[in-house]
Amino acid sequence: MDAPAWSLKARWVLPVLTPPVENGVIEIVGDTIVAVRQGGPATHDLGDSILIPGLVNAHTHLDLTGFPRPVTPPPTFADWITQVIQHRLRETPEQRLMAIRKGVRQSMAHGVTLLGDISSNGASSQVIASESVAATVYHEILGLNLERANQTRSAAANWLSSQSSANVLPAISPHAPYSTRRDLYAWAQSLSVPVQTHLAESFEEIALITHGSGPLAKMLHDLKLLPTENMPQGVNDVLRLLASQSSTQPVGLVHANYLPLESASSLGPNVTLIHCPRTHDWFGREPFPLLEWIRAGIPIALGTDGEACNPDLDILAEASTLFQMHPDIPPAKILEMCTINGAAVLGWKGKAGALATGHYADMVSVATDSASTLEKVLENLLVSKPKSMKTLWRGKWR
Ligand SMILES: [Zn+2]
Structure with a gap:
């Protein structure tokens, strides 16, 4: 039986390979990302968070x-x-x-x-x-x-x-x-x-x-x-x-x-x-x-x-x-x-390191402040230790 599709939404999605997406949604089937889009419904909403590649x-x-x-x-x-x-x-x-x-x-x-x-x-x-x-x-x-x-x-x-x-x-x-x-x-x-x-x-x-x-x-x-x-x-x-x-x-x-x-x-x-x-x-x-x-x-x-x-x-x-x-x-x-x-x-080009179709669903969700601009969000990620961090590896929360 095919794995059911599900999706994750976050205030900011940073695919790395392509420009950041505000209110981004990542669609996942099994261990793989099948789409990255802006807006629309999602099965899980992470709210004021950023999603970056694992x-x-x-x-x-x-x-x-x-x-x-x-x-x-x-x-x-x-x-x-x-x-x-x-x-x-x-x-x-x-x-x-x-x-x-x-x-x-x-x-x-x-x-x-x-x-x-x-x-x-x-x-x-x-x-x-x-x-x-x-x-x-x-x-x-x-x-x-x-x-x-x-x-x-x-x-x-x-x-x-x-x-x-x-x-x-x-x-x-x-x-x-x-x-x-x-x-x-x-x-x-x-x-x-x-x-x-x-x-x-x-x-x-x-x-x-x-x-x-x-x-x-x-x-x-x-x-x-x-x-x-x-x-x-x-x-x-x-x-x-x-x-x-x-x-x-x-x-x-x-x-x-x-x-x-x-x-x-x-x-x-x-x-x-x-x-x-x-x-x-x-x-x-x-x-x-x-x-x-x-x-x-x-x-x-x-x-x-x-x-x-x-x-x-x-x-x-x-x-x-x-x-x-x-x-x-x-x-x-x-x-x-x-x-x-x-x-x-490491030899994983096209499979890991980015949030993109065909890549493994490996990502990290970091809570952020709702008023932050993208520049601030990125700076905060590097300057202050993230308060909470959740990791998805191959489509499953660790
Ligand atoms: Zn060494």
Whole structure:
């Protein structure tokens, strides 16, 4: 039997893909939006509310939920990475699953309907499969020596071929140029799945892959991983391997704090930069040239990163921090970064991230003030924490 049609009405509907609709109505059948219109009757009236697409957190590490993040970052990036590695070594598989579950639940409470999770062994896909949220799960691959690289590649290949959940899209993440051989990047690029990599995150990374010097180089020497000829040679080498004009799959470059703006012309049409504003802030990075990247036509998506460098997994708080740091960016543009742009980089373009016919019925309803103009409504969404928030995922209230 076909699912019955029903509809939701709100003072403002913000489809993102198309202009806002006052007194908008969204018609739903099963898990899908079948129409968006202005005015007329609806089966459910949300009154003075705004309806936005379900929120998309394009980059997180669910398995680091609960990480005891210090108040200030350690002296060097290499120190921070060492702490993360030590945490992972201490963790049992059960503790890791618990952290993932906690991260999923926390994300859902913040209105997230689609996640991009970097999973060190792909374990989050089994947790997410039974939750009311969708995700692109990136099996992480890394290794500077051949043995480690082969081991991670075969684990990832086995994992990719075993995935079949309707709400999980399997993907691959070469970790970062300081930990991942060139041939692993090339392998990731040869697969027809979404890819994400951390890139140009710190000066230490740039010093290592450009000159072979700095604290990260020392750390890798101490671990007997250097010297190696297999590490990407500079940022442009990674771009050539993964993010060139010929890449066809969605590619997310995470952080890209020190990616030269001149790189914009060499990035393929499927490349998105993933910015994590509160992580950026915690590490005390230089201001991110967001407006310049937007002007260069490069899409930006938002992520929370993991709790090893971020207070929580609240993607709207990232949007809010971004708005405070970049008051020159219109709120509607910021909303795109945590909805439609996130969905695109995660490989869900046309299915998630917008309120439009044929998309999943994923949306967040936020109560608003009846006298507010649309500009005020959007500003309030980013400035003050929503008092009440309800999330519909695939046509059902969560
Ligand atoms: Zn990350």
